[in-house]
Amino acid sequence: MNLSEVTERISRKLEAKGAQPDRQKIESRLSRLVEEFGVNLDEAERTVTADLAREHNVTGVGGSSTEIRPIHEIVPGEWVTIEGKIVALTPPVSPSIAQTGIIADSSGAMRFVTWARANAPTMEYGHWYRLESAVVDEYKGAPNLKIHSGTTIAQMEKDAPLLPSITPIAELKPGVGSVRAKFIQEWEASHDRMLQTGLLGDETGTIKFVIWKEEGEGKEKLDLDAVYNIFYATVDEYNGRLSLALNTAMYITDEGDIEVGRTETEIRGALVHVAPGSGLIKRCPVEGCNRTLSRQNYCPVHEIQPEFRYDLRIKAVLDDGIRARNVLMQREVVEALTGITLDEAVSIAETNPLGMDEIFYRIRNTVLGRYYTCSGNEFGGRLLVNSCTPIVFQPEELASLLNRAGGEPA
Amino acid sequence: MKPQSAFEREPARRVFASELRETRYQFKDGDDEKSPTYVILPTGIRSNRIFIVGTLTEKERRGDQNIFYRGRVADPTGTFFVMAGSYQPEAMQQLARIEPPAFVAVVGKPSLYTTPDGNCLVSVRVESIAVVDRETRDLWVLDTARETLDRLDAFGTTDDSRKAQEEYGTQPDLYKKIVYDALTQVQL
Numbered sequence: 037m038n039l040s041e042v043t044e045r046i047s048r049k050l051e052a053k054g055a056q057p058d059r060q061k062i063e064s065r066l067s068r069l070v071e072e073f074g075v076n077l078d079e080a081e082r083t084v085t086a087d088l089a090r091e092h093n094v095t096g097v098g099g100s101s102t103e104i105r106p107i108h109e110i111v112p113g114e115w116v117t118i119e120g121k122i123v124a125l126t127p128p129v130s131p132s133i134a135q136t137g138i139i140a141d142s143s144g145a146m147r148f149v150t151w152a153r154a155n156a157p158t159m160e161y162g163h164w165y166r167l168e169s170a171v172v173d174e175y176k177g178a179p180n181l182k183i184h185s186g187t188t189i190a191q192m193e194k195d196a197p198l199l200p201s202i203t204p205i206a207e208l209k210p211g212v213g214s215v216r217a218k219f220i221q222e223w224e225a226s227h228d229r230m231l232q233t234g235l236l237g238d239e240t241g242t243i244k245f246v247i248w249k250e251e252g253e254g255k256e257k258l259d260l261d262a263v264y265n266i267f268y269a270t271v272d273e274y275n276g277r278l279s280l281a282l283n284t285a286m287y288i289t290d291e292g293d294i295e296v297g298r299t300e301t302e303i304r305g306a307l308v309h310v311a312p313g314s315g316l317i318k319r320c321p322v323e324g325c326n327r328t329l330s331r332q333n334y335c336p337v338h339e340i341q342p343e344f345r346y347d348l349r350i351k352a353v354l355d356d357g358i359r360a361r362n363v364l365m366q367r368e369v370v371e372a373l374t375g376i377t378l379d380e381a382v383s384i385a386e387t388n389p390l391g392m393d394e395i396f397y398r399i400r401n402t403v404l405g406r407y408y409t410c411s412g413n414e415f416g417g418r419l420l421v422n423s424c425t426p427i428v429f430q431p432e433e434l435a436s437l438l439n440r441a442g443g444e445p446a
Numbered sequence: 447m448k449p450q451s452a453f454e455r456e457p458a459r460r461v462f463a464s465e466l467r468e469t470r471y472q473f474k475d476g477d478d479e480k481s482p483t484y485v486i487l488p489t490g491i492r493s494n495r496i497f498i499v500g501t502l503t504e505k506e507r508r509g510d511q512n513i514f515y516r517g518r519v520a521d522p523t524g525t526f527f528v529m530a531g532s533y534q535p536e537a538m539q540q541l542a543r544i545e546p547p548a549f550v551a552v553v554g555k556p557s558l559y560t561t562p563d564g565n566c567l568v569s570v571r572v573e574s575i576a577v578v579d580r581e582t583r584d585l586w587v588l589d590t591a592r593e594t595l596d597r598l599d600a601f602g603t604t605d606d607s608r609k610a611q612e613e614y615g616t617q618p619d620l621y622k623k624i625v626y627d628a629l630t631q632v633q634l
Contacts, residue, residue: 306497306589308458308553309574353455355497357593360455404576405499405551407585429584434632437591441626 039066042081045113049085055092062088082169082186085115104166108144110181112174118181119166120145121198122159123268124284127251135159138212138268138284139167139181140198145212145268146172148181156183157191164192177273178211200267206240206297210273213280215266217243218294219258224324232257236266236280237296242413245269245280255283263290275416301419302411303363304427305356307403314351315396316381318344331392348378350399354410354419362418363410369421374402458497458553460590461487463524464624466496469568471613472558485556485568488614489597489621490607496570497553498526499578499586502546515541519552522587522631523624528552530572537572544577551578551586584632591625598622 043063050057062084069080105116120139128136135150135158148170150156159165168188170181183189200214208215220242221235231247231254247255258264269285271278313328320327320335321343327335335341350365350373371377376384381395388394407427412420471486484492498519505517514531515538530537537554544550554570561567598618601607610616 306458306551306586308497355455355458357460357497357589358457360457362455400574401576404574405497405553405578406582407589427585429581429588433588434629437588437595438626438629440595441591441622441629 039063039070039077042066042077046081046085046088049115050088050092050094053089053092053094055088055094057088057092076185078171078182078184079186082115106143107139107141107146110146110172110179112172112179114172115169116172116181117166117168118170119164119192119194121164121196122161123198123200123286125159125161126284135183137161138270139165140200140212140268142196142198143201145200145214146179146181147175147212147270148183149175150183151185154183154185154187156185156187157189159189159191164194164196166190166192176210178209178271202265204240205236205238205243208243208271208278208280210271210278212268212284213271214268214285215243215280216263216290216294217266218263218296219260220296222260224326231255234258234260236264238294239297241297243278243280245282247282250283258282258287259289263292263294264288265290300411300422301414302409303354303356303361303419304407304409305354305361306405306407307352308355308360308405309353310396310400310404311351311353314349315399316378316385316392317347317349319347321345346378346382348376348381348395350403352403354408363412363421363424364418365410365421365424369424370399373424374399456482456493456495458495459487459491459493460586460593461489461493461496461498462590462594462624462628463498463500463519463521463526465489465523465594465621466526466556466568466570467524468614469556470558470566471609483557485558486606486610486613487597488610488616489594489618490601490604490610490616491597492606494555495553495573496556497551497586498570499549499551499583500526501583502544502548502550504546505541505544507542514538517541517546519550521590522628526552527567527569528554528572528575529569530575534572537574540575541572544575549578549580549583551576551582587628587632591629594621594625 043059046062047057047059065084066080069075070077104119107118110116120141123138123140125137132152133149134152138145139148170183170187172179172181202216203213205215217236217238220237223234225233229249231249233246235242236245264287266285266287270281318329320329320338320341322338325338329335329341329344333341333344348367348370350370352363353360354363367378385392385395408424409427410421410424412422465488468488469485474481474483482494484494487493500519500521503518503520505515508514508516512532514529517528519526519528530541552572552575554572556568556570559567598621601618
């Protein structure tokens with residue numbers, strides 16, 4: 037952040053209230069505070085905003101604002117006063133941070149961070165606080181409330197019950213979200229620090245979730261196929277894909293069932309490439325690992341594993357002439373598509389001089405160059421195929437193309 | 447930050463033999479040694495990979511030190527010249543095993559050669575080749591007809607098609623006729 041950005045922000049705030057501030061004046065006052073008096077920029081901004089607001093006789097701007105704002109209306113760049121309840125506290129990730137967590141009111145919830153140098157009183161879980169002159173910025177694509185040395189914190193005597201509003205999964209945005217969802221798929225934890233990961237779904241779609249391991253008691257695991265009310269989960273965005281971290285959340289099972297709206301993608305095209313690593317493969321038997329072993333039965337984590345188990349898969353590219361997409365087919369799909377079962381594949385591989393390569397060649401020769409319709413879920417730029425069916429010739433398509441090509445006389 | 451999926455594999459364009467035969471213009475997208483080379487197809491799209499299905503009518507082994515295979519693949523409109531050399535050992539071995547005549551699906555890169563007497567030849571460097579059936583051949587004719595018609599519909603509206611117009615003076619009606627004739631050879 038630099039002075040001109042702050043100047044711009046202050047003048048915009050004042051203009052929004054109908055004043056016509058002089059930008060040069062704002063900048064010179066800011067630079068005087070920052071450069072001559074060594075005031076930090078946050079504080080300088082607050083001071084200048086408050087001074088100018090007084091001079092222009094406007095209220096409800098920045099530091100002088102005492103108007104309470106509903107959390108869901110707040111956008112990055114604003115100075116606000118809010119009243120909210122601390123609904124989650126998370127361990128600070130850096131020594132310069134005193135506290136992080138989620139503050140909520142009846143309109144919504146937002147992540148907050150208290151800087152160590154703010155010397156602010158510690159807020160307690162489950163209590164209501166009035167925060168004056170906090171500033172909202174954007175962190176990892178989500179609004180984030182910053183509590184700095186200019187923020188006034190007052191604990192309130194209030195204990196109003198707070199019912200978070202549930203957001204449909206398809207409408208979640210980075211930040212904080214509450215959902216009512218069913219735990220539909222459990223995945224192997226890909227990291228030592230992960231307690232549980234998988235897929236949650238509601239009527240509008242599905243989303244990946246993670247529960248990280250914590251010190252002490254930690255969080256509880258979810259039960260597969262149960263429906264949960266999940267309040268105040270953290271919504272993160274990574275590579276354009278959202279996921280939920282449940283460590284900030286409170287979750288309780290709910291009655292009833294949910295008809296999960298599958299966001300299945302369907303693609304049609306020719307299978308133009310069968311990648312190495314397709315066919316019969318060996319997997320690491322260590323629980324929770326499941327990695328593919330090398331030819332020498334070597335797992336990148338658990339070293340030599342002679343007690344491997346076999347699996348079948350196809351990694352391929354399906355191409356419609358406009359876009360080439362990676363697809364991954366698991367055993368059931370491969371068996372149905374190629375007519376070779378895992379057991380047959382193993383016995384062929386064990387009796388054939390080419391071994392596992394024989395399965396790769398057979399599968400490649402069966403599927404390469406053929407037209408298929410694949411449907412499944414997209415993850416990390418790859419379609420996990422749930423079903424794959426060969427495209428069959430449709431005479432009416434020939435007729436319509438003939439019309440198109442011959443429709444206008446040449 | 448660039449997303450991990452920033453790399454996108456080049457799609458394999460569908461093109462009839464008689465269109466590929468007319469292809470003359472080739473360019474490199476970027477100055478890097480590894481920048482992809484494209485041809486501009488007469489119906490107005492860049493391509494560095496194509497997908498063809500036809501009948502392998504002939505194959506021959508050439509070369510002494512550097513063995514390579516050449517083959518002819520016929521579609522309803524003409525013939526593709528395909529080749530696979532020692533730089534594509536898998537493709538070469540696949541091609542070596544196939545006995546013509548057979549329906550084959552070929553994924554490969556189009557490349558242009560100028561013969562000593564000044565003729566320009568288009569051949570397809572095979573990435574992979576597999577034996578398929580008649581139905582796949584028919585599906586490919588429909589697929590290629592559709593994509594060719596789509597390109598003709600967009601002709602004149604894209605940069606690539608303006609380039610094609612400039613290089614080839616493409617007459618869209620001519621290609622429509624080619625598509626029509628190809629479709630009439632598909633038996634119901």
